[in-house]
Amino acid sequence: MLKKFWMTLFSILLLIGVAACSSQSSTEPSKKAAANKKEHVTLLNVSYDPTRELYEEFNKSFAAYWEKETGQKVSINQSHGGSGKQSRSVIDGLEADVVTLALAYDIDAIADAGKLDEKWQERLADNSSPYTSTIVFLVRKGNPKNIKDWDDLLKRDVSVITPNPKTSGGARWNYLAAWGYALEQNSGDEQKAKEFVEKLFKNVPVLDSGARGSTTTFVERGIGDVLIAWENEAYLAINELGKDQFEIVNPSVSILAEPPVAVVDSIAKKHGTEEVAKAYLDYLYSKAGQEIAAKNYYRPRNEDIAAKYADKFPDIKLFTIDDVFGGWKKAQKIHFDDGGIFDQIYKP
Amino acid sequence: METSNLVEVTSTRVRNFMLAPIRKWLLIGVALSFLGIFIFIPLLAVFSEALKKGIGLYFAAIIEPDALAAIKLTLLTALIAVPVNTLFGVIAAWGITKFNFKGKNMLITLIDLPFAVSPVIAGLVFVLLFGTSGVLGPLLEANNMKIIFAVPGIVIATLFITFPFVVRELIPIMQEQGSEEEQAALTLGASSWQMFFRVTLPNIKWGLLYGIILCNARAMGEFGAVSVVSGHIRGLTNTVPLHVEILYNEYNFAAAFAVASLLALLAIVTLVFKSIVEWKTKRNDHGER
Numbered sequence: 246m247l248k249k250f251w252m253t254l255f256s257i258l259l260l261i262g263v264a265a266c267s268s269q270s271s272t273e274p275s276k277k278a279a280a281n282k283k284e285h286v287t288l289l290n291v292s293y294d295p296t297r298e299l300y301e302e303f304n305k306s307f308a309a310y311w312e313k314e315t316g317q318k319v320s321i322n323q324s325h326g327g328s329g330k331q332s333r334s335v336i337d338g339l340e341a342d343v344v345t346l347a348l349a350y351d352i353d354a355i356a357d358a359g360k361l362d363e364k365w366q367e368r369l370a371d372n373s374s375p376y377t378s379t380i381v382f383l384v385r386k387g388n389p390k391n392i393k394d395w396d397d398l399l400k401r402d403v404s405v406i407t408p409n410p411k412t413s414g415g416a417r418w419n420y421l422a423a424w425g426y427a428l429e430q431n432s433g434d435e436q437k438a439k440e441f442v443e444k445l446f447k448n449v450p451v452l453d454s455g456a457r458g459s460t461t462t463f464v465e466r467g468i469g470d471v472l473i474a475w476e477n478e479a480y481l482a483i484n485e486l487g488k489d490q491f492e493i494v495n496p497s498v499s500i501l502a503e504p505p506v507a508v509v510d511s512i513a514k515k516h517g518t519e520e521v522a523k524a525y526l527d528y529l530y531s532k533a534g535q536e537i538a539a540k541n542y543y544r545p546r547n548e549d550i551a552a553k554y555a556d557k558f559p560d561i562k563l564f565t566i567d568d569v570f571g572g573w574k575k576a577q578k579i580h581f582d583d584g585g586i587f588d589q590i591y592k593p
Numbered sequence: 594m595e596t597s598n599l600v601e602v603t604s605t606r607v608r609n610f611m612l613a614p615i616r617k618w619l620l621i622g623v624a625l626s627f628l629g630i631f632i633f634i635p636l637l638a639v640f641s642e643a644l645k646k647g648i649g650l651y652f653a654a655i656i657e658p659d660a661l662a663a664i665k666l667t668l669l670t671a672l673i674a675v676p677v678n679t680l681f682g683v684i685a686a687w688g689i690t691k692f693n694f695k696g697k698n699m700l701i702t703l704i705d706l707p708f709a710v711s712p713v714i715a716g717l718v719f720v721l722l723f724g725t726s727g728v729l730g731p732l733l734e735a736n737n738m739k740i741i742f743a744v745p746g747i748v749i750a751t752l753f754i755t756f757p758f759v760v761r762e763l764i765p766i767m768q769e770q771g772s773e774e775e776q777a778a779l780t781l782g783a784s785s786w787q788m789f790f791r792v793t794l795p796n797i798k799w800g801l802l803y804g805i806i807l808c809n810a811r812a813m814g815e816f817g818a819v820s821v822v823s824g825h826i827r828g829l830t831n832t833v834p835l836h837v838e839i840l841y842n843e844y845n846f847a848a849a850f851a852v853a854s855l856l857a858l859l860a861i862v863t864l865v866f867k868s869i870v871e872w873k874t875k876r877n878d879h880g881e882r
Contacts, residue, residue, distance in 0.1 A: 485844040
């Protein structure tokens with residue numbers, strides 16, 4: 246009995262050895278680097294709420310690409326949730342090789358915890374945001390409340406759905422988009438902008454904790470006249486839940502939302518996945534990656550792909566957070582930290 | 594004279610009240626319709642929503658790899674949590690009811706702690722304990738061990754949440770029975786193990802089973818605490834309740850309800866088992882007397 250066990254174990258080990266050798270010898274010199282590594286690697290991508298469909302498609306494409314390039318199999322695990330919450334989980338020990346979050350501040354927080362280089366945003370092109378998005382309105386079919394622009398959200402009889410800026414990245418973009426519009430209308434008067442946003446939030450009956458939650462509130466439960474949402478989220482809601490029920494309204498001005506991506510250095514190093522993690526993010530910038538982003542209603546950075554999908558992404562005048570608010574850290578501190586402007590104006 | 598009159602009047606009133614058929618049916622009707630609206634209809638809705646897109650899609654949603662992984666993880670969690678809590682439950686109940694020691698009341702209160710604290714707090718406690726910046730975080734990291742955002746964390750959170758079920762069931766039974774029978778067994782020369790398996794266990798078996806059933810139902814259904822420590826990695830750290838939430842948030846309503854119907858089925862099976870156990874317990878009690 247015992248002898249049989251040892252024989253089996255021995256033959257299994259032998260088989261593994263043979264397999265390892267044969268894969269080693271069959272690789273071309275250019276692929277040698279990869280052949281020295283494990284045959285199969287796993288990446289964990291910790292992402293925010295609305296990117297589920299995007300990364301489902303992208304991960305398949307990347308796995309095929311990586312196997313073709315290096316012969317190494319890669320499987321990518323996904324975790325989704327509110328951007329701020331996900332960032333907190335990574336800080337607490339969720340071992341993400343890469344993070345793809347809703348806004349730079351949430352990755353800054355991970356960097357502050359010492360898990361990646363503070364200058365992470367300079368490592369990849371376009372502020373480390375391979376795709377962008379913006380904030381639009383989703384209204385019920387026929388636009389019964391005749392909502393055309395940000396001003397219309399302040400009307401007395403309009404009920405507005407947006408998530409909680411304290412917990413949701415998307416909600417912070419929503420808030421800042423409204424603020425930016427008001428600034429522009431009032432030639433930079435901060436006080437007027439504050440009044441504008443305060444009035445807007447008076448029309449918000451419920452604050453969900455994440456963008457997906459707000460969408461379900463608006464779409465499934467039928468609450469509210471207008472949903473302030475990510476452009477990609479609005480498109481998805483229309484496609485998944487009925488073109489005959491909702492339509493998208495593009496405001497005259499909105500914010501350029503740049504959801505950034507980064508390799509979490511310390512964790513990738515520990516897992517030995519630095520190379521594949523970097524390639525994963527680089528692939529987001531490739532033509533294939535950009536096309537998948539565009540198909541999932543994220544605005545691609547690549548101009549050729551952007552031109553190809555131009556009909557999906559109407560020209561909205563977009564301002565950036567750096568121009569109007571001086572970057573995320575500043576905006577976060579002034580508007581969303583405890584005792585900030587949001588706390589002052591939002592009294593349910 | 595006056596008092597006896599009063600008693601008579603009251604008793605007639607009571608009799609009239611109890612006998613009036615309208616009142617009787619009204620009360621039963623209210624109770625039943627409440628039950629129907631708040632329990633039966635939602636339960637029905639889960640199944641009808643799950644089967645909305647056909648039985649084929651129903652099973653497809655259940656055997657989909659991520660769903661299967663969630664089911665496996667949930668079963669694994671229950672398979673660890675229930676036996677461990679059964680063992681410790683029996684030991685704790687034994688210690689508390691058969692011996693006297695200082696701080697006994699304190700211990701009983703502590704056992705109830707998982708019932709008293711919100712599951713979210715329970716989850717956060719483990720994040721604070723095992724997280725990177727937690728008390729044991731650096732030690733775990735140095736030894737390359739993962740507790741939270743991995744399977745061990747989910748098991749630990751479930752163990753914590755489901756701990757009181759068995760103990761709470763056993764304490765009253767063991768208290769009522771006292772230790773005379775055990776003492777008699779020992780006097781007659783039984784070993785401790787013989788005493789436990791021949792005397793104690795048969796006395797508590799139905800209560801024990803009842804505790805195990807409740808413990809299992811909660812272990813499989815727990816959402817809050819597990820959600821905090823899970824990390825929500827699809828196919829790896831998602832339990833069935835978490836998977837339902839994910840599917841729902843992906844607009845995959847039919848699949849979400851299909852998986853949710855598994856939990857509803859579990860609840861029904863639990864209730865059936867529970868009734869059988871209750872019925873058996875009652876019959877046992879009568880048999881003894």
